[in-house]
Amino acid sequence: MTPDQTPDAGATRTEPSVSASHLRGIVPPVITPFHADGEVDTASLARVVEHLVGAGVHGVFALGSSGEVAYLGREQRSVVLDTVVRTVAGRVPVLAGAIDLTARRVLEQVDDAVGAGVDGVVTCAPVYARNDRAEIADHFRAIAAGSPVPVYAYDIPVRVGTKLDAAMVVALGSEGVLAGVKDSSGDDVGFRRLVAANAAAGAPLSVLTGHEVVVDGMLLLGADGVVPGLGNVDPGAYVRMWDLAQAGDWEQVRPEQDRLAALFEIVFQASGRSGDAAGVGAFKVAMHALGLLDAPTMAPPVGPFDADTVARITGIVRAAGLREVART
Amino acid sequence: MTPDQTPDAGATRTEPSVSASHLRGIVPPVITPFHADGEVDTASLARVVEHLVGAGVHGVFALGSSGEVAYLGREQRSVVLDTVVRTVAGRVPVLAGAIDLTARRVLEQVDDAVGAGVDGVVTCAPVYARNDRAEIADHFRAIAAGSPVPVYAYDIPVRVGTKLDAAMVVALGSEGVLAGVKDSSGDDVGFRRLVAANAAAGAPLSVLTGHEVVVDGMLLLGADGVVPGLGNVDPGAYVRMWDLAQAGDWEQVRPEQDRLAALFEIVFQASGRSGDAAGVGAFKVAMHALGLLDAPTMAPPVGPFDADTVARITGIVRAAGLREVART
């Protein structure tokens, strides 16, 4: 489906049931499909977005790490956001990553994203720069001051080199600077402390986990939502897990999570490849196998997997019982 | 020496319901109390052990990081193990840390520990040495070959510099080298993968988490047990959480864990102090306040906290509603 074929865009636009200023639920970080020449494959992108929204996700997050945002030039980022916003057509909130070195550069991207019609932006601590806690807080304050839409902090030390301090982000929530946090730090103790500190402050933040294989435990301890990269491959399972958790049916949450954890093994198949290749590359191979993508192409300089790796990944996908999506 | 040869365990000795070769349940890492001169306070140590066993824990682990094992000389380690083994008197399995640089040195400590009557030993990847995966596997094989009691691997990258590979430890379990793993890596994704790989291999390992504030989620995903440092302070709550989890009553597990997570804030009060001071020091201040220890003394060179820090910690302990233990 191409963007302009989205049936319910335009006049039928509905109000999302979840607000971008306090997200709850499943908000997958949308991958970015590419043509062989490295340009954005908008038809596949629209198909992915439709697949996500159709599965009942509560929001979508474009231009995140799973969206290979680091590799995209300004024009490409614009194409991605236009396609996502047009396809979503207001059915759920659209967040956009504004990932750059420091606040002034980030704000250049926020301007572009807001112009494209997104409902919120996601940004991280300074990259490349070497700042302390007070400077990092002012970094977020500067971004929020220049952003007309809610700002989410993205805590991803493995890429940024900085772990966001829980007390700081909660304070920034209370100030109205941050609307939420996406935690991809892998620090489970820190995550629980963040949830507790946020609750103690009156819950100014929407606290989202990015760890797709421990969602059961994170929901049990009080996460507001999930930003699962694997949700590109199987959004429906995350939505089911969310609904079961809301109903307190933890004994049924567990097998859903176990099945997703088994599926997540796809990201460990490309041994000897880079972190970016192994993870997002596996999602793309799986989505290609399911008919969601025309090709599993990664952004240069990340090359394709060998045939054995592709076979192992597709074997895991088939074992998970996922149904192929008919390409339109 | 086998446990039933322990001379002073005598007639009252009972068979533990949990075997050291496949631990399940709550197994706190016992702290080591000190007199002001830096020697082991055996009276307080016996009081702590009795408190733990009385609360229903399923095993005890002496000479772990929480036991300040790194700071103890050979004679001190012997005093600790003699006291713990004598006090436990066979009611539950006793594990002992054998923490040293490499296998040959570790085995010198295993000899001492087995002589003291412990039921299993806990050891980590090589320290100071710089080894690869194959060498680390052989390290554990050499230790197991020289140990008459079951061997548990202790995964604690923050101290050792190495994250144990899940596939490797499960393979070592299937070989009969390892009886289990205590995971203090803080890598929740890795932990779930370890639990899944272990299950797929027929569960050769007892998989224990060392993360005391996410026990709810770790039990939900299938952990066999918990080694909670905070269990020195409030063992009963961990036993209750274990029992509720066994009964599938996750909605009641959560508030127990939330209360323990609030209590765990004691370890974040000593700002500007070292990792060893802040964590174990906080446990000791709390246990002193509860009447479990004669003094909160740490092993040199770790000094005491200032009065404000002590006041904050005891305030948190009081807020948690813990009851003082009468000193005998």
Add this chain to the structure above:
Amino acid sequence: MTPDQTPDAGATRTEPSVSASHLRGIVPPVITPFHADGEVDTASLARVVEHLVGAGVHGVFALGSSGEVAYLGREQRSVVLDTVVRTVAGRVPVLAGAIDLTARRVLEQVDDAVGAGVDGVVTCAPVYARNDRAEIADHFRAIAAGSPVPVYAYDIPVRVGTKLDAAMVVALGSEGVLAGVKDSSGDDVGFRRLVAANAAAGAPLSVLTGHEVVVDGMLLLGADGVVPGLGNVDPGAYVRMWDLAQAGDWEQVRPEQDRLAALFEIVFQASGRSGDAAGVGAFKVAMHALGLLDAPTMAPPVGPFDADTVARITGIVRAAGLREVART
């Protein structure tokens, strides 16, 4: 635009004695002065550049880490390059940092820099992205393919998270991808191996060290040049050290370096401040004290030093016997 087309360089323009395609000598990373409102102070910047060129440096490097490039928006970067190119007026080569996440984004900055008339660009391994060695090599190949001017690799693991492999950069030199390397890795063993590998390959690269306090040893082992942040404060001393080293007068190089190492203590005075504050902030305070800058303002969110820190820094500057520059 090639340098000799710069309109206002005009008749006085001279041919640099050192080519941007194989730099040798002292090439300071030019700091970026700011007004109180955070905008670039072009008058102070021109004064600094004139001071450097007047001292006999062999090139200048704008928009490096010392130039706070991470904090500058697109318009600010343009102002800096215009000012530097105009002031240098062809007397020495001008390099510009093109620091961004990956190749496509970097090339957007290369376009701007080349448009401003620089003679070469400096860029680093991918930032935020997680790539392997082959991907990193292709990253540099993509940048070189899109750059009409020579490309220098900037090896700065503390900011980027990746140490550039010596064999890889030498191979890229032989391919014509890289003209040189600025090594700020602090890995002296790696630096000597790089110099040796480069020599063995016929010296395709200009190998420059960024470590301002071990220049004596690095020149002795064969470095082609130096990119000293401290050279903003005392460019003449670096030029003297270079000339003495060229003459083989190592016994006189040493006291020059010892004096500069004593001066470099200015960067260790702002205890408790961030890496970016302490280092560049100290250069700016020193340069303000010497009359080179109107103000020692840092880019937001980095705030000023307290008065005691400023006093310690200026005391060290005075002790070094540096002469104040008359502001024009």
Add this chain to the structure above:
Amino acid sequence: MTPDQTPDAGATRTEPSVSASHLRGIVPPVITPFHADGEVDTASLARVVEHLVGAGVHGVFALGSSGEVAYLGREQRSVVLDTVVRTVAGRVPVLAGAIDLTARRVLEQVDDAVGAGVDGVVTCAPVYARNDRAEIADHFRAIAAGSPVPVYAYDIPVRVGTKLDAAMVVALGSEGVLAGVKDSSGDDVGFRRLVAANAAAGAPLSVLTGHEVVVDGMLLLGADGVVPGLGNVDPGAYVRMWDLAQAGDWEQVRPEQDRLAALFEIVFQASGRSGDAAGVGAFKVAMHALGLLDAPTMAPPVGPFDADTVARITGIVRAAGLREVART
């Protein structure tokens, strides 16, 4: 026991020209040869020590990282020290590594080493324990208080996880706690600051570098000596470099260092092997090729190299023009 009480050093014993309380010159970290069964090969060890002393080194350091100290049990350490002390026979000072987790354990090793007749001990910051700066200083104070021989600090963050603070070690030198520092941190800026701080304090410390390929620069900047692992292979070249540096003949120091740097490439040949295997293993293969060792056996669990790796290493050794030593 003081050195002149060593019974079998006997009448031939000479007074070392360099004191263990302020070492200067070349002090190689002696490797530990093994028989195939993993026990110490004392005949080869004596041959190595004689080779070193015969080449004119100014001291020897047994039981360091190059001596595979981490892998040695108590009895093996005793055999090593007895052999080294007996072979040296007082001709130069003998240092011994006392490498363990914390002070109390280290002192158990100091007792053994002093009993074996060594002239000084070398120890590092706490290992496995997590201490702050003040605790680390007290750690060294406790060791010095219990040691009858001079104590050297060994700064090796890659194994210990802690970089020793220059101001702290100089203060400990002024207190009489430390006699010197062996710096294997690879932090050249830190090393120059240490040398400068030591000089400013009246040179209480002997400051030694462990970096065998940048000795020229380190001597130029004022290092008191060198602890080169590669000195096991070619001690004579290090002694020549030292003598040339003392004479100020830096233009001749450089080619000696360049030749040693080319020889040092042996440690980069065992690709895919662990850090301990690649480095010390390469020294042993080279020494075996030169007739210094009966076998290149490493301590278990470190296995041998494949034939190609051995061939590459011996090729580099031959290219360096080293002469085979006749085995006695």
